[in-house]
Amino acid sequence: MRxxxxxxxxxxxxxxxxxxxVTGWATLTLVFPAMSVMFALAGSLMAASLDRSGPSAVGRRLRRLLPSLWVVAAIFVPAMLLAGGLPVSWRLALWLFPITDPPANGWGALALSVIWYLRDYLWFVLVSPAALWLFRRAPLPTLLTPYVLLVVVELGFPGAPVVLRDFGLYFGAWLLGFAHHDGMLRRLSRRVLVAVAGLLATAGGAWILTHPGARGYDLNDIRIGNALWAAAFILIALGFAPSGAAWVDRNALLGRAVTVFNRRALTVxxxxxxxxxxxxxxxxxxGWSHQDLLGLAIRVVLVFLLVGVVTMLVxxxxxVAARRPPELLPGRRRTRTPGPVVVPSPRTAAAETRVAAATEATSSAGATPVRVS
Known part of the structure; x- marks a missing residue:
């Protein structure tokens, strides 16, 4: 049960x-480090899949990950080729399996910039069987490795490949998802959990304040601070996670929205x-600006409306990728079809009458009723 x-x-x-x-508000990255949280949740689900299916879980996860990307590629790659600026080469195959950033032209690189998430997700899935094996044998060293890698790369090799840098930034969150799945965070005392989270948040906050990026205190520009701050957030969010949240479905609108966004997460x-x-x-x-709250609100609503239309279409x-019956809009409660009414035959009815009569007579005589098989 989910x-x-x-x-x-x-x-x-x-x-x-x-x-x-839409807004570009840097404060949002501090209030809710969403990408790290998404990787942590994905890591927890990946560990569960590996426990359930073994290494074949990798193929299943890729099967669920890639088709939504292929739909995007089927629309945008021809558009970029027709618009110009995208050369035809073998690198176009990366749109099928993006182990590194697939090629794009100028406007396509901006509109499809979120592909980096699938690139990192793909790598994390591929290494998960080995990573989970190592994590369960040496949890703390395995968990610390991506953070050490991040510090080494950021301070000593700023020109390192982006995939390597993202391993340092986000794979630690993925491993915290492993820890959540294995119950390690739940077994920590609350005092220890809060103390560790507080230490990480303090270190991350200090780094953020002393190393502002091009957009100020936007965590996306401050990788070391981002990793530490997000780790603290995940420890609290998952370490104190309840076993469920039934109250979500008590409000029909909220429950449906949560279901739709989870079933259509990649599409959105x-x-x-x-x-x-x-x-x-x-x-x-x-004439709107980023300081125009009404204009920003209208743009947010328009983006969600347009995404909603595309979600309905594709x-x-x-x-299909998850091998579920395809739905236009997920979360609809299905009414159960009543089963056929069974009418007992006259012989069966007569037998039941004799059994009932015998049972009643025996009970009135004070004897123990006889079981009828």
């Missing part, structure tokens, strides 16, 4: 990502950025 608390976290993370990309994530980019010219045409691909 843990609705984890579903709620993913729902909030996706909402935060979309709102951040992949398609929101093209609409953010497409609506950006409205800032100049209408979101069912996620159902």
């Amino acid at each position: 843990n609705r608390y984890l579903d709620l976290l993913r729902f909030l993370a996706i909402i935060r990502v979309v709102v951040y990309h 994530y992949l398609w929101h950025m093209p609409f953010v980019v497409a609506l950006t010219p409205l800032v100049d045409v209408v 979101g069912w691909v996620e159902d």
